[in-house]
Amino acid sequence: MKSIIVIIVLLFTCQIVLSQDYGFGKVSKEELEEKFNPMDSSANAAYLYKERKTYFQYLEGEGFMLFTDIHERIKIYNQEGFHYATKSINLYKSNSTLETVSNLKAYTYNLIDGKIEETKLKKDGIFKTEKNKFINETKLTMPNIKEGCVVELRYKVKSPFYQNVDEFIFQHEIPVKKLKARFEAPEYFVFKLNVKGFLSIAPKKESKNDKIVFTHKSRRGGDGSGSATTKTTYSSSNLTFVKYISSYNVDNIPALKEEPYVNNINNYRASAKYELSYVKYPQEPIKYYTTTWEDVVKTIYEDSRFGAELNKSGYYGKDIDALIGTISDPVGRIGLIYDFVKSKVKWNSYTGKYTDGGVRKAYKEQVGNVAEINLMLTSMLRYAGLDANPVLVSTRRNGIPLFPTREGYNYVISSVQLPQGVILLDATNKYGAPNILPSRTLNWEGRIIRKDGSSSLINLYPKKKSTSSVSVMVSLNENGDIEGGIRTVKTDHKAMQYRVSYLETNKDQFLEDLENDYEGLEISEFNVKNAEDLSKPILESYKFVKESQADVIGDKIYFSPLFFLRSKENPFKLEKREFPVDFGYPSKSTSRIVVNLPEGFKIESLPESSAVALPDNLGVFKFNISGSGSKIQLILDAEINVPIVSPVYYDTLKEFFKQMVAKENEQIVLTKV
């Protein structure tokens, strides 16, 4: 029996020895000796330990304040990981209220000749800057950083802005070995939790009693007569309450890695967000923030920078009367008002669902942010008798709004309900048109807010395909050089993209860039129509000459019928993919090519006509070729029918592009007669 106990005790102590101590300063030799991350050998650095505690504390004279304690232990494996030894803490401020940082302590640990050496971060490594009107920044960089070192730091942030609890981020660009997080709120503050990301991370929930001790000071005497002695007495009273705690304890969180054609990597990052639903102090009415999308909409709508701004109309009345005059057709009115706002008020590049200086000022100064421009547009459309409503949007950069949060939406556009369907409008975009929204807003679903405050979801992705049709007449000579003419028609988003690059660059530069994109194509008679007339498709045409577009070998000529227009590379190179592929909008490209053959040559062989389709009607590629006498004719169709493709289809999609590239590169063979 005794020996068993000994064994158990031994086992137990071994256990203790093996498990890492995460107390501040308890960095172990094993941690310093680690050469690479066992979970991810490509990691340049890793969080060995990452702890965050966010909680409320009542301070006399200040009220409830939000505190956040941070403790991080970071392993730096190599030089590429050195930048993790530098940290920046943003502290927000608004007029006189501001966040502050305190208790900042940090050390670097190195293993020197088998001994742990610690270096303290001193004042000279801490830098405070006023970054701008809204942010003070505290930056620090650790001393004595070498490959293999461990840095550890902790600090406390005090914030008066308890309505905005920073998101708890669980997944980073480097792996996390052990993560602890805790959020505590008194019963007066009711928060809603939203979790996102590929890893499912759930908190443990509990509640505890807590109390606030109020100290009262009262003074007697000292009435100014000078004779009486002053007496101050202190008394105290308690307020007890329940606090709710949720805590996270997660081990081995993998790094989040970027992939091409992902609209916003943060959509997939593991994180938890606490959104304030309501505040209920004892003996006071409830103050609501958000719990549901209806609440979000209500809060935004009732904000004076949204609803009230939307309802203002006096500032433009006469102008709109004059503008629409006798035109009664709704579509005509939409077009007139939309163009009017676009030309009248320019976007100052600030996004936002709320106005800044207000619609009236924006109208007068002819400059405004997103909300000013699009709320003004909505208001004018309503004034003209149309069923117009604002639509809240989350931009691509802001991520997909998965849960009801006020920050979930950061942008607003306009919509008009017509019998034939809804038209979406964004007047911040110079080259936009009805239902052609800028790509920053093409992000899943928006939320339409009606006059009565009700709301519903609306798909933002265009249903209509943007098209590009190319017609080419080309003559090939016996040296393999070509000349010919090309005519391209582009619609919708494709036209919009063209307009941005064509109208916003120097014309000479545009032409030179075009020539150089096709590796030195020589262009003449270049002509673009409808560049400024957004209601019509773009028409681009030019004549071209290009050398060495076919291989002349012996008495044979080999060439691809698409010449310089053919796709050369598969855009999808990664072996596998975890996130959806985002094309932004559905599209259709058609090319019709007629090749005149050099005299004295005849067709020996043509590639076969063929068609490839993606499953579930996601897309199709058709290649139809025919030849007779001295002419070859090719019709090529490529369609992607959806704006977003799920990663389930990644292999299929990659194969689809592979076949498309292969087909476009197949050779025609001519022989000398």
Place this chain on the structure above:
Amino acid sequence: MSIKYIIRVLIIFATHTLLSQDHLYSSLTIPENLSQHANAVVRLNEVTVTLESSSEMSVREKRIITVLNKEGNENINAYVHYDKGIKIRALQVLAFDAFGEEIKKVKKNDFKDVSAVSGGTLYSDSRVKYLEYTPIKYPYTIEFTYETVSGNTAFIPSFTPIGEYFVSVENSTYTMNYPETITIRKKEKNFNDDILKKEESSGRIFYEAHNLEAFKPEAYSPSFRNIVPEVLLATNEFVYEGVQAKVEDWNTMGTWFYNNLLKGRDHISEKTKQEILRLVEDVTDPIEKAKIVYNFVQENTRYISVQVGIGGMQPIAAIDVDNVKYGDCKGLTNYTKSLLDLVGVKSNYTRLYASPRDQISVDKEFVSFGGQTNHVILNIPSENEENIWLECTSQKLPFGFIGDFTDDRDVLVITPEGGKIVHTKKYTTKENTQTLTGQYSVSNEGSIEAAFIVVSKGIQYDNKYGLATKPERDLDKHYKDRWSYINNMTIDKMSIDNDKDNIEFRETLNFKATNYPKIVANRMLLTVNALNRNTHVPDRYRNRTLPLKIKRGFKDVDEVEIILPSDYKVESLPGKKTIENKFGSYTSEVIVKDENTLIYKRTFVINDGEFPKEGYSDFRNFYKEVAKQDNSKIALIKNQS
């Protein structure tokens, strides 16, 4: 002459000047040649620099600029830097529409005010006030005026009428007022008398340039700063952050710099001193000692940039770097120098202009404190052999290798005996080599399987050494992009050997890909050059305006064995090709080894050099011909069986 008359004259004069500038607010009055290639036109730029003494300088500027299109918004440059030493006295912007009507006024307090910390810097005490303006319509005109005062006179603004591409200048003036006790030095660059007017009288220098057409960027052209007109100015006496200086030439500048900003900043902790002495204990060769020290610095420090006050030019003390183990270029260079002093190796602190794109020299004849340099490296002088240069901010570069960041330019070497101008290492065409040797085979189905080694040296080493520390996933992507003309590639082996002693980068690669040759009926068309194909053709210009400049040459040598598919035999082979001209040379040849094996040999050389603009199209044609030759194909035909 009555008072009345004088007043009338004054009024006329005043309205006249008002009128004469008024027309500049309208976009309709721009001369036609100035709107060519221009995104913005500087209508008038008046800079007035007043030196009250060697310790007080004010700068006043009024700039009227018409913006023609969206890209021209970037050329307004309505911002002013300030810090503890520079005070902003006045700051204002007026905006005008195309007809010259004022549409907006922005006062000093309406400017945005932010910390001027740029990307690579952790902290700086410099701040900037800048204009945020959304144009309502193009064209429009901005008048930007400011005045600053500073106790520093070390950096006197130069007269640079054209600061950017795509900007033309209608009129630009520069006035300097100074006390006669101060001597002004100046250097005029890239001016001709047509465009530059100057007046000099005692205590006043005046320059005027007008009608300067916009420059347009072109590939393979000299650095912008080396082609635009510029007048550099400096004084013999100046004050920098409270320190007085009097210099005549580079030599005395060097002495002053050494005595006031470098001397006495070399103390090292006893611990580090013992460690360094132990490391070099049995070493006698100074170069070997220097290598050990450089390696020590690379392993123990990192680059962090902090700029405060005098720290803009003076390195933090070596002991501070020793304590925190980081520093900026000045701090790390001074630290390395201090360690080299300890082991008895002489080295010199060196200021220069660093940029891979622009090899800009410190002017031999024009002495100035700052303005011509932006970086610091270390020089180890050598009596008989080439100087050794050390880039102390890099933890990765081999000893003595500076790469394209600081190569081939004049720099200021500061020694206790004075300053001197020295030229840094030039990487010559024959040093910048890439040698590729290996083999590929093609299957009957059209798959290719390749195994080869690429060895790079000189600037070609510089282009690749960063790959040594890339994770596998990024490397895989890099190689697929580098051989982007081969589709459907799977890489089976990527192994990298970064030989820092010999400064050689060796990549060993194996890959497979399907559909490499084009199969047409019973023929196969095989592009011989599978592994080092030049697809680059320099951009074509309808009208080349700038001279041709090839900053660095290179030499590629390839030898590849090709195993043909067993079911096919050669129908036709490309012939041997040799091209030679002043820009370089090219040879390629396919040798039949046996029925199934070919040997492909290729060399491609581009020489560095500068040529008149007329040479550009020949240069481009050379590249075009190489691209064409690199695309030549072998026709294979199926065996009759």
